[in-house]
Amino acid sequence: MTEIMPCDIHKEDPLGKPLKYEAKYDLVIASFCLMAGCLSKEEYQQAWQRIATLVKPGGFIIVMDALEETMYLVGGVKFSSVPINMETVKKSVVSAHLEMVKSIEDTFSGEGTDLSDASKWHFTMAKKT
Ligand SMILES: C[S@@+](CC[C@H](N)C(=O)[O-])C[C@H]1O[C@@H](n2cnc3c(N)ncnc32)[C@H](O)[C@@H]1O
Secondary structure, three states, X not given: OOOOOOOOOOOOOOOOOOXXXXXXXXXXXXXXXXXHHOOOHHHHHHHXXXXXXXXXXXXXXXXXXXXXXXXXXXXXXXXXXXXXXXXXXXXXXXXXXXXEEEEEEEEXXXXXXXXXXXXXXXXXXXXXX
């Protein structure tokens, strides 16, 4: 890691305009951020398209999200989440002109399951061709 940069998926360029770096990235990971930062399925799909602009051809995107989640708690504070399903994830990959590499869904278990109304999550890896 060389630097920490702010990222906002509500911006057309999530790292801010003008682009600080011309170079695009080999890998972008969004860990339980996209469903948390979006208010609708359309916004969620757009978020995929936006982070795809950060990846160079041949590079990868890894996204993990809770599925069918409407809220989660952090320190007792409630945050909203857009409820998405695997169909939305697959549509987002296509709409971002990415090639699906691997996608799995699983069930939350163990500690912390009471901090969200989601029961499932997904891990999806896609490639920019
Ligand atoms: C459930 S937390 C996930 C935290 C951490 N990435 C993890 O995997 O444990 C949701 C995250 O979404 C981020 N987030 C919310 N709105 C966002 C936005 N508009 N753009 C980018 N990230 C956003 C928040 O900063 C928060 O860290």
